[in-house]
Amino acid sequence: MKIINLTLAIVLVTSFGVLSFADDTNSESWQGWIADENCAKNYSKAASASHAGCAKSCVGKGARWALATSDGHFILDLGETAATDHLGSEVVIKGTLSDDTIKVASISEAN
Numbered sequence: 001m002k003i004i005n006l007t008l009a010i011v012l013v014t015s016f017g018v019l020s021f022a023d024d025t026n027s028e029s030w031q032g033w034i035a036d037e038n039c040a041k042n043y044s045k046a047a048s049a050s051h052a053g054c055a056k057s058c059v060g061k062g063a064r065w066a067l068a069t070s071d072g073h074f075i076l077d078l079g080e081t082a083a084t085d086h087l088g089s090e091v092v093i094k095g096t097l098s099d100d101t102i103k104v105a106s107i108s109e110a111n
Contacts, residue, residue, distance in 0.1 A: 029094045030102065031110050032069035034083050040066035040073035052088035059083075067093055067102065075101040083107070 035046035036058035045051060046068035059065055065076040065083045074097070076083065081104050090110040095102045 026096050027094055027105060028097060029092055030067055030069055030074065031090065031092050032067045033090055034076070034086055034107075035066055035068045035073075036063040037066040037073070037075060038063055040068040043068050043070055043073075046073075047090075049088035055087060056084060067091075073100075077101050077103045079104065081107055 032043075033040075033047045033051070034055065035051060036055045038058060039046045039051060039054060046055070047070075055065075065078055067074045067076055076093070077095075086107050086109065092108050092110050093102060093104055093106070094108075095105040097103075
């Protein structure tokens with residue numbers, strides 16, 4: 001009986017350990033420039049420090065934040081993360097992708 005209980009305990013502890021890392025495996029990262037959703041469609045326009053003012057203005061008028069990448073653009077679901085802190089710089093965004101929207105976990109400056 002003790003062997004069965006010990007085996008069951010080991011299986012349960014191992015299962016919880018595997019499940020606790022499950023969320024991390026879905027996280028991805030993208031490199032690009034924070035822009036408004038309209039200008040993000042044009043990478044050559046959005047991928048520069050001089051575009052920061054335009055992006056801030058467009059978002060102020062109701063546009064959504066987006067990430068412009070050389071492979072396309074994504075809408076950003078920022079939650080409490082502030083996009084304005086990174087305007088005008090190339091960034092790395094970590095999060096999860098659903099359709100064309102990235103749920104942002106973190107934003108950092110690109111190297």
